[in-house]
Each structure stands twice: as C-alpha cells, then as structure tokens.
Amino acid sequence: MGKYIWKLADIPEKEIQELMKSLSCSRPLALFFAARGINHSSAEQFFKPPLQGLGDPYIIPGMEESAKRLWDAVMSREKILIHGDYDTDGVTAAALLHWVLSENGADVSCFLPDRIEDGYGFTVESLKKALAENNYKLIVTVDCGMSSIDTVAFAQSKGVDVIVTDHHEPKAAIPKAFSVINPKLYSSLLDLHVLAGVGISFKLCHAFIKYGRENHSLNDTFDLNDGLDLVALGTVADIVPLTGENRILVCNGLKVLSRQVRPGIRALCEIAGINAEIKASDITFCLAPRLNAAGRLGNAKVAFDLLRTGNIIEAYRYAEQLEGFNHKRQAKEEEIISAVSAQIKEKVDLAGNFSIIVAGSDWHQGVIGIVASRLAKEHHRPSLVFSINGDLALGSGRSVDNINILDVLLECSDLLERYGGHPMAAGMCIKTDRLKEFNVRFEAAVQKITNKTHAAPQLSIDGEVEMRELNGEFFSLLEKLEPFGHCNSQPLFRINGLQPFKIQSAAANHCRGYLKDSRENIIPFIAFNRKMNSLPLEPLWDIVASPQMNKFRGESNPQLQILDLCQSE
Numbered sequence: 001m002g003k004y005i006w007k008l009a010d011i012p013e014k015e016i017q018e019l020m021k022s023l024s025c026s027r028p029l030a031l032f033f034a035a036r037g038i039n040h041s042s043a044e045q046f047f048k049p050p051l052q053g054l055g056d057p058y059i060i061p062g063m064e065e066s067a068k069r070l071w072d073a074v075m076s077r078e079k080i081l082i083h084g085d086y087d088t089d090g091v092t093a094a095a096l097l098h099w100v101l102s103e104n105g106a107d108v109s110c111f112l113p114d115r116i117e118d119g120y121g122f123t124v125e126s127l128k129k130a131l132a133e134n135n136y137k138l139i140v141t142v143d144c145g146m147s148s149i150d151t152v153a154f155a156q157s158k159g160v161d162v163i164v165t166d167h168h169e170p171k172a173a174i175p176k177a178f179s180v181i182n183p184k185l186y187s188s189l190l191d192l193h194v195l196a197g198v199g200i201s202f203k204l205c206h207a208f209i210k211y212g213r214e215n216h217s218l219n220d221t222f223d224l225n226d227g228l229d230l231v232a233l234g235t236v237a238d239i240v241p242l243t244g245e246n247r248i249l250v251c252n253g254l255k256v257l258s259r260q261v262r263p264g265i266r267a268l269c270e271i272a273g274i275n276a277e278i279k280a281s282d283i284t285f286c287l288a289p290r291l292n293a294a295g296r297l298g299n300a301k302v303a304f305d306l307l308r309t310g311n312i313i314e315a316y317r318y319a320e321q322l323e324g325f326n327h328k329r330q331a332k333e334e335e336i337i338s339a340v341s342a343q344i345k346e347k348v349d350l351a352g353n354f355s356i357i358v359a360g361s362d363w364h365q366g367v368i369g370i371v372a373s374r375l376a377k378e379h380h381r382p383s384l385v386f387s388i389n390g391d392l393a394l395g396s397g398r399s400v401d402n403i404n405i406l407d408v409l410l411e412c413s414d415l416l417e418r419y420g421g422h423p424m425a426a427g428m429c430i431k432t433d434r435l436k437e438f439n440v441r442f443e444a445a446v447q448k449i450t451n452k453t454h455a456a457p458q459l460s461i462d463g464e465v466e467m468r469e470l471n472g473e474f475f476s477l478l479e480k481l482e483p484f485g486h487c488n489s490q491p492l493f494r495i496n497g498l499q500p501f502k503i504q505s506a507a508a509n510h511c512r513g514y515l516k517d518s519r520e521n522i523i524p525f526i527a528f529n530r531k532m533n534s535l536p537l538e539p540l541w542d543i544v545a546s547p548q549m550n551k552f553r554g555e556s557n558p559q560l561q562i563l564d565l566c567q568s569e
C-alpha cells in the first residue's frame with residue numbers, strides 16, 4: 001500500500017449507470033457526481049450555478065428588521081460602526097458591508113480588533129475604545145459576536161443597538177441584541193450553515209438593498225453583484241464547504257474578482273504575480289495569506305483599507321505593506337519551525353507518542369497557528385504550539401480527521417485558563433508552570449481517544465476508472481467542476497495496472513514521467529514530493545490520481561497528478 005489509506009466511494013454500479021444515462025455523461029463524471037451526492041436534478045445547477053439560485057435573505061430571522069434598522073440609521077444620519085475580525089473572512093465581511101452602506105448614504109466606520117492587543121471577538125474593551133471615539137448608535141458585528149453576551153448587554157445599556165451577524169457555532173446563551181443573524185441558530189436553515197462570515201454579511205447587504213428598493217425608492221444603479229469578489233475571497237479563505245449557496249457565491253465571485261475592478265485587488269494581484277483568471281487556489285495560496293498577514297504581523301486595518309480604497313496609488317501602497325507583512329510572517333514562521341524541529345528531535349518520541357506539544361519563549365502569536373497546522377499535517381497527529389510569555393503561555397492547536405481537539409482539551413480543561421475553537425483548530429491559554437503536567441495529560445487524552453493506534457491519513461477516492469475512460473471530453477469538462485476546495489476537492493480516481501516510463505526528477509523533490517495502460521494509451525504524470533528513489537520498482541503500478549490540465553507556456557495538456565501509488569496487486 002501507499003502512504004495513505006485508499007477510501008473508495010462505495011456506490012452501487014447500477015446507480016452509476018443510471019446517472020450516466022440520465023445525464024448522458026461519461027463514467028468518471030458519474031462517479032464524481034455520485035461520490036459527492038449530486039444527482040440528476042442538481043447536476044445542472046452544479047455546472048452553471050445561477051445567481052438566481054440564491055435564496056431570499058429575509059428567510060433568515062432578524063434580517064428584515066435589521067435592514068429596516070440600517071435604513072433608519074441612514075435616514076436619521078446616525079453613526080454606524082461595523083465590528084469585524086482580523087482574518088480574511090472578517091476583513092472582507094467588514095469591507096463588503098462598509099462598501100454597501102457608505103455607497104448608499106450611511107455614515108459608517110469600521111473597527112477591526114488587533115490580534116495581540118485586543119484578542120478575538122467583540123469585547124467590552126474594544127467596544128469602550130470605539131465608543132470613546134465616536135457617538136455610535138448602531139453597531140453591526142460581522143464574523144464575530146455570537147459569544148459576546150456581556151459586550152452586547154453593555155452596548156444596549158448605553159442605548160446602542162447591536163446587530164450581530166456571525167457564522168460561528170452558537171453556545172447555550174445567545175446575546176440579547178437588537179437582532180442575532182446566524183443561520184446556525186435554526187435547523188430549518190441547514191442549507192445556509194455553510195456560509196462564511198462574509199456570506200452572512202452579503203445576506204445582510206442583500207436584505208438592505210431589497211428593503212431600500214421596496215421602501216425608500218432606492219434606484220437600480222447600485223449593483224450588489226460587484227461585491228461578490230469580496231464574498232469569494234472570504235469564503236474560500238475561511239475553508240467553509242464550497243457547496244450549495246457558497247458554490248453560487250464563489251463561482252460568480254471569482255468572475256468579478258478576475259476582472260480586478262477594485263484597485264486593491266488589482267494591486268494585490270500584481271504583487272502576487274497573478275495575471276490570468278483567478279482560481280480558488282489562487283485565493284488559498286496567494287491572496288488570503290497576504291491579507292491574513294496584516295492581522296498576523298501588522299494590523300488588519302491595512303487589508304481593510306486595501307479593499308476599500310478607490311485610489312490606485314493608495315492601493316499599491318497598501319499592497320506593498322501587505323507584501324512586507326507576508327515576508328515577515330514567512331521569516332517568523334521559518335524561525336519557529338527550525339526551533340520546533342530541533343525540539344522535536346531532542347524531546348519528542350514520535351514513534352511512541354500520539355500528539356506533539358512544543359513551546360518556546362515569545363514565539364510570535366500571529367504565527368504559531370500556522371506552525372501547528374504544518375506539524376499536524378506533516379506528522380498526522382494533534383499538534384500544539386505554545387508561546388511562553390512570562391507566567392502565561394498562549395497556545396494554538398490543530399488536529400487531524402477523526403480527532404476532535406475540543407474533546408481532548410476538555411479532558412485537561414482543569415489545567416487551562418481558557419480555551420475554545422473548532423474540532424480541527426483551537427486556541428488556549430495556560431499558566432506556564434502547568435505546561436509540563438498539561439503535556440502528560442494531553443498525550444494521555446489523545447491515547448485514550450485514538451485507542452493508541454496511529455491512523456494513516458486517508459484519501460477519499462471518487463471511484464475506480466480505466467485510463468481510456470479519462471478521454472478528451474472528460475478533460476474538457478474539468479474546468480466546469482471547479483472551484484475546487486473544501487468539500488469539493490478535485491476528482492480523484494484509482495487506476496490500476498499502469499506501466500511507467502521515462503521517469504525523471506522534477507525540481508528537487510518531485511518527479512514526472514509517462515504512464516501506459518495495456519491498450520497502449522499514454523498520459524504524462526506528475527508526482528509532488530516523491531523522489532525517484534521512493535517509487536516502486538515493479539513494472540506495473542496502481543495509482544490514485546487527479547486528472548488535470550497542465551498549463552505551460554500557453555499550452556494546455558492533460559496529465560495525471562499522482563497522490564499515492566503502489567505496485568499492482
């Protein structure tokens with residue numbers, strides 16, 4: 001077997017045959033659809049996700065009253081404050097709402113907390129800061145606020161209305177705000193649980209425009225669709241499923257983004273070296289890291305200003321600042337990684353342990369999460385990175401499939417000052433002198449949950465195909481299956497009995513070559529992070545691979561990207 005556990009989608013062949021007939025499509029495409037729960041009736045919308053497919057924003061409770069409240073503020077010139085977050089989702093959510101409100105006559109400002117000074121979320125301290133500066137009468141939170149019970153109570157007691165918009169999991173207590181807009185409060189809105197913070201912000205904007213047209217004779221010249229570039233950015237960056245309404249928002253948003261109308265987007269793309277059509281992967285690997293770098297190493301305000309400005313000269317200045325933050329982020333990351341590697345070599349028994357915990361003095365808080373995520377990926381186990389600052393240590397943890405890190409932390413929660421997050425990612429704070437005991441307890445909790453078995457990572461495979469089934473028609477349709485990302489990964493197939501030839505190294509760590517099936521069909525392949533000497537010596541391989549178009553010097557050719565392989569069974 002290869003590096004991964006190969007997990008083939010288990011769908012009866014009869015169902016595949018029926019899909020092929022009803023969609024008149026090839027077998028690989030039917031496998032792709034079936035593995036992802038797409039059927040005859042949803043396939044058309046999958047290929048061409050229409051904007052009309054977006055639901056009425058008013059179906060989310062609190063939406064219509066909030067739209068009315070915003071218009072009341074516009075009409076009476078009340079000052080509105082948007083309270084966002086420092087990551088790309090929070091910044092784009094804030095920038096979108098700020099753009100829509102200010103273009104329609106609102107007196108609106110924006111506050112983005114500082115990761116180190118203010119910490120995450122809508123807090124009493126950040127609210128006091130904001131109120132000291134201005135006489136706000138209405139605050140809208142985006143991408144945060146769900147757990148800000150005290151802050152909302154404080155605001156309302158000062159006569160400030162708060163509209164909470166958030167997509168984070170609600171806890172037992174809900175803030176008593178003017179309105180709380182979060183589809184996750186309602187099981188009937190399950191379809192909308194996929195939305196990111198910026199997706200909910202878009203819904204509020206949609207409701208605001210709708211209310212304006214119906215009640216304030218707002219004319220039709222304002223086009224909300226021009227803001228879909230921001231929605232695509234935040235949605236892809238936040239790693240929410242690219243299914244349902246997110247697919248509609250991102251597909252259409254990428255088209256707007258690719259036009260690079262917003263000066264900030266234009267400047268950022270130029271600095272990031274993107275000059276073609278923008279794909280979801282460009283957001284993940286090029287745009288989001290630069291926008292996030294502001295909140296990590298500098299101030300998220302720079303990312304917000306970049307997205308807000310209408311001035312191209314200003315935009316280039318902000319983009320250069322982001323580039324600077326990103327370089328600094330990379331340098332800090334490498335610095336911590338090399339310290340961490342030394343620590344692991346010296347102190348961590350990788351074979352005997354089921355988790356990794358490392359700690360260092362004053363490691364940059366904005367970067368430890370990225371380091372934890374690299375460790376979890378490389379060693380495939382829950383990984384925590386602590387930055388020790390005097391008596392307290394702040395930690396960031398990342399987990400792997402099937403291990404809910406919150407469950408693990410709950411087992412040692414008596415040692416923690418506080419913790420929170422998602423099943424795959426969490427933050428925590430602990431007294432430094434308790435770290436040692438925590439290491440032992442955390443490892444024990446992971447051992448208990450995993451039953452002391454090292455599970456290899458899995459590859460979810462759409463099905464088994466013959467190489468000849470991946471024909472020109474299939475490759476020509478590939479683009480229509482995009483955007484690829486969370487919950488819509490690239491098609492992945494198992495293909496058996498292929499003969500490799502003309503294998504050569506590509507860059508330092510990769511290799512490429514050709515594959516031939518028993519009928520002499522030939523296709524090139526690329527295998528990343530595999531050196532030639534790690535390949536099976538046997539004449540025939542079984543592979544797990546993604547078919548893709550290799551774009552090089554203006555030419556586009558089919559190839560297979562091998563993710564895993566072994567000798568033929």
Ligand SMILES: [Mn+2]
Binds near residue numbers: 089143238
């Ligand atoms: Mn978010």
